[in-house]
Amino acid sequence: MPVDRPRSVLLAAPRGYCAGVDRAVIAVEKALEQYGAPVYVRKQIVHNVHVVSELEKAGAIFVDEVEEVPHGSHIVFSAHGVSPAVVQGAADRDLAAIDATCPLVTKVHREAVRFAKQDYRILLIGHEGHEEVEGTMGHAPDRTILIGTPEEADTVEVPADEPLIWLSQTTLSVDETMETVRRLRARFPHLQDPPSDDICYATQNRQVAIKKVAPDADLVIVVGSANSSNSVRLVEVALEYGAKAAYRIDYASEIEQAWFEGVATVGVSSGASVPEVLVEQVLADLADAGFADVKVVKTAEEDLMFSLPKELRTDKSGKQDERALGGRTRA
Ligand code: SF4
Numbered sequence: 001m002p003v004d005r006p007r008s009v010l011l012a013a014p015r016g017y018c019a020g021v022d023r024a025v026i027a028v029e030k031a032l033e034q035y036g037a038p039v040y041v042r043k044q045i046v047h048n049v050h051v052v053s054e055l056e057k058a059g060a061i062f063v064d065e066v067e068e069v070p071h072g073s074h075i076v077f078s079a080h081g082v083s084p085a086v087v088q089g090a091a092d093r094d095l096a097a098i099d100a101t102c103p104l105v106t107k108v109h110r111e112a113v114r115f116a117k118q119d120y121r122i123l124l125i126g127h128e129g130h131e132e133v134e135g136t137m138g139h140a141p142d143r144t145i146l147i148g149t150p151e152e153a154d155t156v157e158v159p160a161d162e163p164l165i166w167l168s169q170t171t172l173s174v175d176e177t178m179e180t181v182r183r184l185r186a187r188f189p190h191l192q193d194p195p196s197d198d199i200c201y202a203t204q205n206r207q208v209a210i211k212k213v214a215p216d217a218d219l220v221i222v223v224g225s226a227n228s229s230n231s232v233r234l235v236e237v238a239l240e241y242g243a244k245a246a247y248r249i250d251y252a253s254e255i256e257q258a259w260f261e262g263v264a265t266v267g268v269s270s271g272a273s274v275p276e277v278l279v280e281q282v283l284a285d286l287a288d289a290g291f292a293d294v295k296v297v298k299t300a301e302e303d304l305m306f307s308l309p310k311e312l313r314t315d316k317s318g319k320q321d322e323r324a325l326g327g328r329t330r331a
Helices: 019-035 049-058 084-092 103-117 131-137 174-187 201-216 229-240 276-288
Strands: 008-013 039-042 060-063 074-077 096-099 121-125 144-147 164-168 219-223 246-249 265-270 293-298
Touching: 008 201, 008 276, 019 039, 019 049, 019 074, 019 096, 019 103, 049 060, 074 084, 084 096, 103 121, 103 131, 103 164, 121 131, 121 174, 131 144, 164 174, 174 201, 201 219, 201 229, 201 265, 201 293, 219 229, 219 276, 229 246, 229 265, 265 276
Parallel strands: 008 265, 008 293, 039 060, 039 074, 074 096, 121 144, 121 164, 219 246, 219 265
Antiparallel strands: none
16 A cells, blocks of 8 residues: 655664674684684574674674583673573683673672572572573572563562562563562562663663664664564563564564555664664665665664773784774764
8 A cells, every 4th residue: 555654754762782792703703813713602692693793703602501612712701691501511621711791790799699698589680591581590599590581570489488580681661670679569569670770771761762763764674683682672662562564573674574564654663783884785675675764873882891801901912902992973
């Protein structure tokens, strides 16, 4: 059906690379530069198929477990973090480990350790099987109970005589997490909040931006991989906040012409592990389809920076690399 309204794109900002992803990807690139290929990486360094395939081409080998890595090799732990058992497993194989865990995930690990030591029961809100959740639970395995959905908050049982705190995965839907907490607190009024937000700034900012875009969008396209929690959440949030349709894609080539039926305004965003070049390809294809007018909808500035993992701050010649890494636009 032809549309009589002008065709345009609302481009959400912030979108794409966060500081933790930038740091993790550069860590693998620098490790390859410094030690030569192959460098092993436990799990996907970040949840994006394009990033992983580019690093594979450069000589990175992705493995599921440290047991697959030859003794004495270099291994990078992914941005999602690892449990102490994985660190020990790497040490047992004499692996030179570089920890690219996002500092904001490490913060949650520290909270888990600290509250476990104080005999808290920890209710960890997160998705079963996600690497970050496995890493966080591994820091306090005997004290942590995983809560996957708001409905699980209605049935979880906890010992009555223990202090209780909730923590969370960094990449959840803010609204759904708050609903889970509301239900938990209705049953357990003594439930304590984490000392600071566990859902990270990048996840929150991308959700705020898409909430602003969604009500005006006939269609929302989120660039991000299927296993990227924060990308998948952006699609859900877009639909909750009024987008008439929303799809997640890895590449522009996945866009279907049928999606444009009756559409005048397309919202575009990308998850925290997505290089901007993939969004640029989407915008180019949208322009070809008549959506050349792009308006940026910006809801926050991001200036958080992390330094590189300590093993990579000095190169072979001893030169310091004191780069501070934010969520820069990178190919
Ligand atoms: S999404 Fe958040 S927690 Fe994950 S790497 Fe980025 S900044 Fe860190």
